Amino acid sequence: MLRTRGTWRGMTVVELLVAILMSLTFLSATTAAFVQITRATDVAERRVRAINNARAALQSMAAEMRAAKINLLDVDKSFYAVNQTLTWGDGVDNDGDGHADEELRNGADEDGDWIDRHIAIWFEYERELFLGQVDMSDERVDEDCLFGEDRVRFYSSSDANPGNDNFDREITYFIGSFDDQDHVLLKTSDYNVGRNPQPLIITEPMAFDVLSFNMLFFDGNVLEEGGGRPASNWPPHWVEDWDSNGYASLNYPHFPLPAAVRFDLEIYVGVKPLEDIDLSLASPIETMRLSTMVTIEQITNTTGYDQLRSMYP
Numbered sequence: 001m002l003r004t005r006g007t008w009r010g011m012t013v014v015e016l017l018v019a020i021l022m023s024l025t026f027l028s029a030t031t032a033a034f035v036q037i038t039r040a041t042d043v044a045e046r047r048v049r050a051i052n053n054a055r056a057a058l059q060s061m062a063a064e065m066r067a068a069k070i071n072l073l074d075v076d077k078s079f080y081a082v083n084q085t086l087t088w089g090d091g092v093d094n095d096g097d098g099h100a101d102e103e104l105r106n107g108a109d110e111d112g113d114w115i116d117r118h119i120a121i122w123f124e125y126e127r128e129l130f131l132g133q134v135d136m137s138d139e140r141v142d143e144d145c146l147f148g149e150d151r152v153r154f155y156s157s158s159d160a161n162p163g164n165d166n167f168d169r170e171i172t173y174f175i176g177s178f179d180d181q182d183h184v185l186l187k188t189s190d191y192n193v194g195r196n197p198q199p200l201i202i203t204e205p206m207a208f209d210v211l212s213f214n215m216l217f218f219d220g221n222v223l224e225e226g227g228g229r230p231a232s233n234w235p236p237h238w239v240e241d242w243d244s245n246g247y248a249s250l251n252y253p254h255f256p257l258p259a260a261v262r263f264d265l266e267i268y269v270g271v272k273p274l275e276d277i278d279l280s281l282a283s284p285i286e287t288m289r290l291s292t293m294v295t296i297e298q299i300t301n302t303t304g305y306d307q308l309r310s311m312y313p
């Protein structure tokens with residue numbers, strides 16, 4: 001089949017076809033690998049972006065919550081939060097106990113498997129107040145939770161213009177839709193609350209693909225009237241709702257605000273587009289959880305709070 005003319009050696013049609021076929025196979029293999037790498041990079045980039053987004057949202061919420069303030073003579077300048085738990089979570093058995101999403105994110109234990117964890121330092125225990133009590137730092141508390149869509153509305157001083165009441169506003173955080181996209185953590189600011197009956201509301205997205213937004217409030221109203229003894233709801237603990245306008249009916253020292261607020265965000269980081277997933281079916285999905293905690297200075301800077309602290313062992 002081969003023809004030779006001097007040192008020159010040509011190719012038959014068959015040889016040429018084989019060569020073309022081989023290079024085509026090589027090309028398509030590299031293209032497939034390239035597409036796969038690009039896709040993986042896309043997913044990784046999307047993930048990093050989503051996580052950074054959510055982290056920035058948490059930071060911003062914490063800063064505004066820290067500056068929360070109320071005016072007991074003005075019901076508009078209040079702090080109001082409602083808890084809402086969904087009937088599904090990420091569908092994953094995160095703690096490997098054979099059940100998926102069996103807990104509520106509430107600082108308590110629902111499935112009876114918690115283990116009291118306190119580090120002993122000489123004869124002292126860390127978090128001694130909570131020895132024998134369920135708290136969030138114990139093991140298997142809030143470890144495999146249903147999603148939440150909490151909502152909070154509070155009055156806050158402006159970080160850009162501190163001390164200038166004219167820039168204070170009422171802030172609301174909740175999960176809603178923005179530009180036809182669901183699962184967006186939204187913030188609305190009303191700059192006219194307490195000044196003008198017409199609201200002046202600005203809505204902005206804080207983070208996307210947010211599947212769960214949960215808040216907990218640390219309640220320091222756990223003393224009997226006058227403050228001498230612990231009340232029946234001692235020790236101080238996390239609660240799920242808050243209404244500053246009902247503060248008078250709370251235990252002593254009648255703090256109208258929580259001493260601290262804890263935020264938990266769970267965001268979607270899977271490959272399949274979120275709009276193609278029926279979350280209520282609770283099929284396992286990939287999520288990531290971010291949380292932060294902030295103290296509210298209007299409460300922790302008071303003598304009433306010092307009094308409470310002095311009763312901690």
Ligand SMILES: [Ca+2]
Pocket residue numbers: 093094095096097098099100101102144
């Ligand atoms: Ca579980």
Ligand SMILES: [Ca+2]
Pocket residue numbers: 089090091092093094100101144145
């Ligand atoms: Ca789970």
Ligand SMILES: [Ca+2]
Pocket residue numbers: 103109110111112113114140141142143
């Ligand atoms: Ca548990």
Ligand SMILES: [Ca+2]
Pocket residue numbers: 103104105106107108109110141142143
């Ligand atoms: Ca729980």
